[in-house]
Amino acid sequence: MTQEKEGLVSVQADESYCIESAKLIPDLSIEVVFTSGGIGKLERYKALGVPEVWFWEDGLLTLYDLHNGSNERIDRSQLPGLNDLNLDLLRRYILMAETDAGEAIRAFRREI
16 A cells, blocks of 8 residues: 655555554554665655554564654554564564464464
8 A cells, every 4th residue: 555645755565554443544554674675764654644663674573653753663562452462472473474374373363
């Protein structure tokens, strides 16, 4: 999904989610960084007003929260329903999914 403010900025996340209700600008955008992208995109997400952006790169999950007009790195999600998410557990099952996505999903569901 392309997120944009026409004439100002646009960005296309790998995954985007609205929490609690559908809206034009998602609550969470996730970037999977392979060769390009990364935190350089944070300025675009800030201009759009995306509350939280997560980056997955080289086995690491890095979270940023839009707070008082700037993106701040955070250790856990600030979004309702995700603020208790065990990120170490999530990271472990993301890595497992690289070889067996079905089993990773089933195992993650059992854990949560």
